[in-house]
Amino acid sequence: MIHWIGKALLKLPPETAHHQAIRLLQAYQSILRPPGFPAIHLPQIPSLNFRNRVGLAAGFDKNAEVVSAIGRLGFGFLEVGTVTPKPQFGNPLPRIWRVKPDSLVNSLGFNNCGLEQFAHNLVSRPSKIPVFANIGKGKETPNEQALEDYQLGLRHLRDKADGFVINVSSPNTPHLRGLQNAQFVEALGNILPVNRPVWLKLAPDLSNGELIALCEQIRAHTRFAGVVVTNTSRLLAEENGFAQGGFSGPALFERSLECVSVARGALGPDKVLIGVGGISSADNARKMREAGADLIEVYTAFIYQGPKVLKALVNGSL
Numbered sequence: 001m002i003h004w005i006g007k008a009l010l011k012l013p014p015e016t017a018h019h020q021a022i023r024l025l026q027a028y029q030s031i032l033r034p035p036g037f038p039a040i041h042l043p044q045i046p047s048l049n050f051r052n053r054v055g056l057a058a059g060f061d062k063n064a065e066v067v068s069a070i071g072r073l074g075f076g077f078l079e080v081g082t083v084t085p086k087p088q089f090g091n092p093l094p095r096i097w098r099v100k101p102d103s104l105v106n107s108l109g110f111n112n113c114g115l116e117q118f119a120h121n122l123v124s125r126p127s128k129i130p131v132f133a134n135i136g137k138g139k140e141t142p143n144e145q146a147l148e149d150y151q152l153g154l155r156h157l158r159d160k161a162d163g164f165v166i167n168v169s170s171p172n173t174p175h176l177r178g179l180q181n182a183q184f185v186e187a188l189g190n191i192l193p194v195n196r197p198v199w200l201k202l203a204p205d206l207s208n209g210e211l212i213a214l215c216e217q218i219r220a221h222t223r224f225a226g227v228v229v230t231n232t233s234r235l236l237a238e239e240n241g242f243a244q245g246g247f248s249g250p251a252l253f254e255r256s257l258e259c260v261s262v263a264r265g266a267l268g269p270d271k272v273l274i275g276v277g278g279i280s281s282a283d284n285a286r287k288m289r290e291a292g293a294d295l296i297e298v299y300t301a302f303i304y305q306g307p308k309v310l311k312a313l314v315n316g317s318l
């Protein structure tokens with residue numbers, strides 16, 4: 001049944017398919033039954049109980065509307081958002097494209113319901129798996145004031161999320177990726193909560209030198225739990241002929257895997273590393289773990305393969 005629903009969704013325009021998937025998950029979230037996977041504990045964050053090491057990456061449940069359903073599908077954790085202080089429409093339509101046979105380019109630009117509604121959704125739809133809120137800055141906020149937007153997000157969701165991901169790597173918000181620098185990371189470090197793990201999500205289009213410098217800085221900062229690598233790739237979108245947007249899917253895997261390996265080297269053994277980007281098979285999941293990822297996330301392969309991809313990823317990431 002889920003297989004046929006997935007096939008039907010892939011016949012719709014991408015953003016319509018997405019809205020339909022969210023509606024279906026909302027309708028069925030109370031009756032889905034979670035599969036039984038053994039629990040995982042990470043020594044760095046012992047308070048959190050992961051059902052497995054595979055999470056749903058940011059951008060699917062942008063408004064925290066289906067957190068319960070995602071747990072019941074079998075994911076081990078979930079990243080909701082990106083959320084910005086105020087509601088945003090995002091960039092003009094169309095802004096999601098399928099790249100055959102198994103990839104996506106999106107230029108959504110943080111379309112979301114804003115912090116107030118997002119916080120309400122998180123509280124009214126409790127989840128049995130860890131939920132991390134991915135926080136962004138508003139489209140109109142200049143980089144000089146970006147810290148205030150992140151601070152608003154962290155404060156507003158303080159007791160409502162199990163952890164946070166600071167997004168400085170989406171290619172679809174003007175100048176956002178310019179925040180991937182030592183000065184901003186230092187300023188961020190000073191406003192982070194002490195009672196929740198916080199990750200920094202980075203772009204695959206950084207050079208290895210830039211990635212190493214940022215990860216060494218995070219290694220030295222006790223308030224950062226670690227990093228999430230990677231977001232979508234602007235460079236790969238360009239190579240595929242897209243004047244805007246970020247590329248996701250299997251062609252991103254090789255670079256994301258390299259980023260995980262480079263990041264692990266620079267972070268040392270104690271930080272929590274979340275690997276994401278083009279993971280679509282048990283073998284990919286295993287390689288990410290071998291390269292140093294503690295947890296992995298998936299988005300695009302979930303769109304193309306549906307929930308059945310989970311079992312393979314869970315097995316590969318054990």
Ligand SMILES: Cc1cc2nc3c(=O)[nH]c(=O)nc-3n(C[C@H](O)[C@H](O)[C@H](O)COP(=O)(O)O)c2cc1C
Pocket residue numbers: 057058059060062081082096104106108110134167170201230231232247248249250252276277278279297298299300301
């Ligand atoms: C349609 C779409 C929307 C996304 N939105 C976000 C977002 O809001 N915030 C974010 O940090 N990443 C976002 N991402 C990036 C994913 O979280 C992930 O990092 C990226 O897609 C690479 O993983 P994948 O190849 O498994 O899709 C989005 C990706 C897609 C395809």
